[in-house]
Amino acid sequence: MNLLYSDVETDLRASVADLLGDHSTDLWPRLVQVGAHALHVPEELGGQGASYRETAVVAEELGRFVSPVPFLTSAVMATAALTHLVDDPRARDLLQRLASGSATAALVVPLSSWDSWPDGSGLVQSVAGALTADVLLVPIEGRLHLVPSADATVTPVVSFDNSRPLADVDVSGSPTTALSGPGDAAVRAALVAGAGVLASEQVGIATWCLDTTVAHLKDRHQFGRPLGSFQALKHRVADLWQSLVLARATARHAATALTTGDDTPIAVSVAQSFCSPVAVRAAEESLQLHGGIGMTWEHPLHHYLKRAKANEIALGTPARHRATLAPLVDLPGPVGAFSGAPPSPTVVP
Amino acid sequence: MSQARELVAALLAAHDPATSERLEFLRARFDAGLAWVHFPVGLGGLGAARAVQQEVDEALAAAGAPDNNPRRIGIGLGMAAPTILAYGSAEQHRLLRPLWTGEEVWCQLFSEPGAGSDLAALATRARRDGDDWVVTGQKVWTSSAHNARWAILVARTDPDVPKHAGLTYFVCDMTAPGVDVRPLRQITGEAEFNEVFLTDVRIPDSYRLGEVGDGWRVAQTTLMNERVAIGGRAVAREAGMIGVVAETWRAHPDRRTAAAHDRLLALWVEAEALRLAGVRLRQQLAAGSPGPEGSAMKLGFAQLSQALSGFEVEFLAEDGLRYDDWTMRRPELVDFTGRGAGYRYLRAKGNSIEGGTSEVLRNIIAERVLGLPAEPRVDKDVPWKDLPR
């Protein structure tokens, strides 16, 4: 279990950061060009043959830039679901299109899904990635169905986090193709991969918030001193840094566990339940320590706050992940009470 | 087979743990270079990477070999030894073997009534007299002084210069005339630490570590290693305080509530995060790029053990109202997770004070890691003797 960043990962981070820092052209095609969207996809399926560890590094950078790209939804979640059903040639074919960058896909579940999700035969609310996806992956009655998004009703909603815009999706009446293989397990695989990678995105967000706040505290003067010389503020950023050290270790562990398949359920829920509160607190502290400017639409901080807070709900809140952990780590709840969510999903019809 | 593994095999062949006397085995282990492999050859090490140690420890433990009871000699291992290694003479290096085997316990004579967080303000005076130094002053909160054969000591050799410049670092013989150790009873009931009065204690100049006036720099080596030691141990999932509290939880289904359940799970997650951060820190050390993460570990450890032990007392309800024993004792070793829940709760309070308080750690993180400006100082360029006290 190596929790450090390899040299390759460090180089990858630098090249993705260069790319994300340049706002002159559309981001997604350039991410595709460097292969960042298909790092953990095997080479025989047109991917880079790397692993979730590299993918998680990209997610960190996307968090640092709150980039509005369908990375989590298509490159991670839809890809994980399809990989699970790769024996079906139609799944394989779509997977190859995703890996080549010629299409994106989205799993039609509410972004908040973790241990359960609604059946996709009716209206599904708050789906991420659907607005830009070419193909929708819809769980209906235990199977995953392919639906070209042009055939579905995809209605944009006003999203709390504009950088990951949501839509309500309705495929009733659309022609759908059922993929063979266990659809529920495929959805589950997508949610687990998504949650594990999302932890790294939260680490990226927290990193930006901490770095930006520290820079501000060095620069801004009040009472004839830099703000950063006031101990009340120093201790708050020191605490943030401390939590981030821990968060980074959990996120690296989750990415490693997704790669090896070892300890995955525990590693993912530990990372998700730990990193989200850290990212949210980093964004909130950042806002407070910026004062009035932090409250403005003009300053980029609010994008980070909104993304961090939305991410806290996405793919299972911290409390849900703790409930998932309870049976896995043998810490049962009160006698006679619901003792935590089961490790396998229950599908709510 | 690696060199370390070969040496382990040879040691075990020559000294069967089942039949060897404990001390004989430990001495042989030291002489084989398997005590602390990152130390130089001849001083209990192999000049190898720190990472090799775990392999050695595991192989020896698996063979049923005795260990040196590291918790009993933590100050020697974690603080005195790295400092002696870095600054010591060949003669001083001879102290390392009995230190490591535990034959000689060490203590740390740093804190004083007037100098805690502000260690550099300390007042214990050392005056040169021929080949000796004559030391007079009072130290306080000295853990294990009652068991100690030796101490690491910082004293003031020049009061006329600013406080950091006038310090010198010594090895002090705790059996020397003029060393008076008196127990200080703690909130747990026992006396783990002491006051140590030094009255005209003669310390040969050959027991000085580092140059005269360079004591502050030498002390930094000690304190840095103290923090590494705290983050440095490999631990299994659910080891330490979380393991104790999780077992208590499992043993008392009737006392569980939904609110307590979520709190415990959050603490479990935090413990796991801290464990993983420790794993990562050790990997950085092994890769030769130690980060500043050690101070994050100490801060997190203190917070977590306090939260967990407080949770446990509350969870135990009526049993939490009882305490195992208030008898004044002088313990041989410190066990944060030993005894009852009440003891653990009270002892954990010291975790954010001993070895540098959490507030001081936050200052260090803010200034040295994050690069924030220091607070305006009133004591920087003033001779120590002119500072207000």
Ligand SMILES: Cc1cc2nc3c(=O)[nH]c(=O)nc-3n(C[C@H](O)[C@H](O)[C@H](O)COP(=O)(O)OP(=O)(O)OC[C@H]3O[C@@H](n4cnc5c(N)ncnc54)[C@H](O)[C@@H]3O)c2cc1C
């Ligand atoms: C169980 C235990 C074992 C110990 N063992 C040893 C030992 O073996 N050898 C040894 O030498 N010492 C030992 N100590 C002493 C320990 O290192 C000191 O207690 C510690 O450094 C704090 O010093 P102080 O007690 O004088 O508190 P003070 O320095 O007076 O601090 C009081 C409070 O003020 C805060 N504070 C102080 N300065 C600042 C600042 N600049 N900014 C913000 N807050 C500040 C502190 O964090 C603390 O909360 C031990 C202490 C304990 C509790």
